[in-house]
Amino acid sequence: MVDRNELEQRIPVITAIARAEEGCWANPGLTAAKPALEKLPLSRADVDDAEDRLLRFAPFFRRMFPETEDWGGLIESPLTPIPAMRDWLNRELQAGITGRLLLKRDSDLAVAGSVKARGGIYEVLKHSEELALAAGLLREGDDYTKVCSTEFHSFFAQHAIHVGSTGNLGLSIGIMSAALGYRVYVHMSADARQWKKDLLREKGVTVMEYAADYSRAVAEGRKLAEQDPSAYFVDDENSVTLFLGYAVAARRLKAQLAEQGIPVDAEHPLFVYIPCGVGGAPGGIGFGLRQEFGDDVFVFFVEPTQAPCMLLGLATGLQEKICVQDVGLSGKTAADGLAVGRPSGFAGRTVRELAAGEFTVRDEALYPYLRALRDTEGLFIEPSACAAFQGPAKIAGMRDFLRENGLTEKMGNAVHIAWATGGRLVPQTERDRYYNIM
Numbered sequence: 001m002v003d004r005n006e007l008e009q010r011i012p013v014i015t016a017i018a019r020a021e022e023g024c025w026a027n028p029g030l031t032a033a034k035p036a037l038e039k040l041p042l043s044r045a046d047v048d049d050a051e052d053r054l055l056r057f058a059p060f061f062r063r064m065f066p067e068t069e070d071w072g073g074l075i076e077s078p079l080t081p082i083p084a085m086r087d088w089l090n091r092e093l094q095a096g097i098t099g100r101l102l103l104k105r106d107s108d109l110a111v112a113g114s115v116k117a118r119g120g121i122y123e124v125l126k127h128s129e130e131l132a133l134a135a136g137l138l139r140e141g142d143d144y145t146k147v148c149s150t151e152f153h154s155f156f157a158q159h160a161i162h163v164g165s166t167g168n169l170g171l172s173i174g175i176m177s178a179a180l181g182y183r184v185y186v187h188m189s190a191d192a193r194q195w196k197k198d199l200l201r202e203k204g205v206t207v208m209e210y211a212a213d214y215s216r217a218v219a220e221g222r223k224l225a226e227q228d229p230s231a232y233f234v235d236d237e238n239s240v241t242l243f244l245g246y247a248v249a250a251r252r253l254k255a256q257l258a259e260q261g262i263p264v265d266a267e268h269p270l271f272v273y274i275p276c277g278v279g280g281a282p283g284g285i286g287f288g289l290r291q292e293f294g295d296d297v298f299v300f301f302v303e304p305t306q307a308p309c310m311l312l313g314l315a316t317g318l319q320e321k322i323c324v325q326d327v328g329l330s331g332k333t334a335a336d337g338l339a340v341g342r343p344s345g346f347a348g349r350t351v352r353e354l355a356a357g358e359f360t361v362r363d364e365a366l367y368p369y370l371r372a373l374r375d376t377e378g379l380f381i382e383p384s385a386c387a388a389f390q391g392p393a394k395i396a397g398m399r400d401f402l403r404e405n406g407l408t409e410k411m412g413n414a415v416h417i418a419w420a421t422g423g424r425l426v427p428q429t430e431r432d433r434y435y436n437i438m
C-alpha cells in the first residue's frame with residue numbers, strides 16, 4: 001500500500017498532482033542519451049528487426065489495404081507544419097513559441113486511425129508470421145502477398161487473439177486480426193466510446209464490455225486468453241513487441257524532417273510532445289527518438305490531470321506499484337485514450353532516463369485545442385490527441401529546465417512536434433459534438 005503522506009513529504013510535486021492541478025514536471029532522472037540507452041536490454045538491432053518485418057509485410061498491405069499504396073505499403077503519416085495553429089497558441093494562450101510547430105499526424109494512419117496502428121498492428125503481424133513459419137505455411141524470402149489468401153485466412157481462423165483496451169488499441173488489434181481471419185476478443189473498459197464498439201462488431205470482432213477501468217479489462221482479457229491454448233494475448237502493460245512497433249516511428253520521422261529540410265542538431269533542438277496512457281506508445285516513440293537524435297531531442301509526455309499515471313510512476317520511482325487512485329484521483333477523463341490509472345512498469349523503467357518530462361492537462365483545455373486546430377488548419381484530431389498541444393502551450397514556462405539544459409538561447413531555432421495520436425475513424429456526428437463542447 002502506498003503511504004500518501006510519506007510520498008508528499010519526500011516528493012513535493014505529488015501534492016500538486018493529487019490536487020489535479022495542471023503542471024509541468026522536468027524529469028530529474030533525464031540522462032545523456034548514449035549511457036542511458038546502453039543500460040537498456042533493448043537496442044538498435046531490435047528496432048531494425050521491427051522495421052524489417054514491417055517491410056516484409058509491405059506487399060501484403062498494398063494488396064489488403066490499398067489505402068497504404070501511397071506509402072509503399074507502410075502504415076505511415078504526414079508531418080505537417082501548422083504555423084496558423086502556432087499563431088493561435090501565441091495569440092490566445094501567450095505560449096511564446098518562437099520556433100517551428102509541426103503536427104505528426106498519426107491521427108490519419110491507415111487501417112486504425114490512431115497511433116495504435118503502429119504498435120498494435122505490428123504485434124499482430126509478428127505473431128502471425130511466427131505461427132505461419134512454424135506451420136510451414138510461410139518460408140523465409142516468400143512474397144507476403146500470400147498472407148491474403150483463403151488458405152492463410154482458414155489457418156488464422158483456428159487461432160484467437162485477446163486484447164484489453166480503452167478503445168483505440170482494440171480498434172487496431174481488432175480490425176487487423178479480423179482481416180487476417182482470427183477469432184478476436186476485445187475487452188473494453190467503461191471509458192470506450194460506443195461507436196468504437198459498434199465498428200468492431202461490424203468487423204466480426206467479439207467485444208466484451210466491463211463496467212470497470214482499463215486495468216480490469218486487461219486482467220479479464222489475460223485470464224480468458226490463458227484458458228484457451230489457441231489464444232494469444234496482446235499485453236499492453238508489458239509488451240516489448242508493441243513497444244518496438246512504436247519505436248520504428250522515430251527513424252521514419254527523421255527521414256521526413258530531412259526531406260523537409262528541417263535541421264535537428266545541437267543548435268536546433270527538437271521537442272516532441274506525446275499523449276500518454278499506459279505509456280507504451282509514447283515510451284516506444286520516445287525510446288526511438290533518443291536513439292535517432294540523441295541529446296538533441298527532448299521527449300515530453302502529456303497526461304490528463306485526473307489520470308497522470310506515468311507521471312506518478314516516474315516521479316515516485318514506484319512505476320506500476322502506484323496508481324492514480326492512491327493519491328485520491330479518479331482516473332476518469334474525457335480523453336478516453338488516456339484513461340489509464342496504473343502505468344506500464346516496463347515502459348516506465350525503459351524511459352525513466354530518456355523522458356525529458358511531463359505536462360498535465362485539464363479535460364476542459366482539450367476542446368479549445370480541438371476547435372483551434374480545425375479553425376486554423378482545417379484538421380481534426382480526437383480529444384485525447386489534443387493533449388499534445390499542452391506541450392507547445394507551456395514549454396516556454398519551463399524556464400529552469402530550459403536554462404539548465406542550455407536551451408534558452410536556442411528556442412528561436414527549436415522544432416516542436418505535437419504528436420496527434422488519433423482521429424481519422426471518429427464519425428462526423430462525434431466530431432461535430434466535440435467541436436461544440438464549450
Ligand SMILES: *Cc1c(COP(=O)(O)O)cnc(C)c1O
Binds near residue numbers: 115337382
Ligand atoms: C492509446 C493512446 C495514447 C497513448 O498510448 P499508450 O500506449 O496507452 O500510452 C494516446 N493517444 C491516443 C488517442 C490513444 O489511443
